[in-house]
Amino acid sequence: MQQTYNVKCMMCGRGAGYVRAGRFQQLVSAPRLVQRNRRSHCGSCGGNVYLEAEDSPLVPPAITVLADRRASRAS
Numbered sequence: 001m002q003q004t005y006n007v008k009c010m011m012c013g014r015g016a017g018y019v020r021a022g023r024f025q026q027l028v029s030a031p032r033l034v035q036r037n038r039r040s041h042c043g044s045c046g047g048n049v050y051l052e053a054e055d056s057p058l059v060p061p062a063i064t065v066l067a068d069r070r071a072s073r074a075s
Ligand SMILES: [Zn+2]
Pocket: 009, 010, 011, 012, 013, 014, 042, 043, 044, 045, 046, 047
């Protein structure tokens, strides 16, 4: 079973896409993420983005960090 995470902006709350099996998929309707300091930022406001598990409101921090590293390496 593969966990899917929504990628959302902390600042404006926009969804930018999702991560599935460690790969980021951009939403067609969303602004492109901006790469800065080897991290992804919201393409709309420049805020930090975070991962939110699609089937759960809470994501353990360790899983968030791991998924974020995979997403960074893939991009
Ligand atoms: Zn934003």
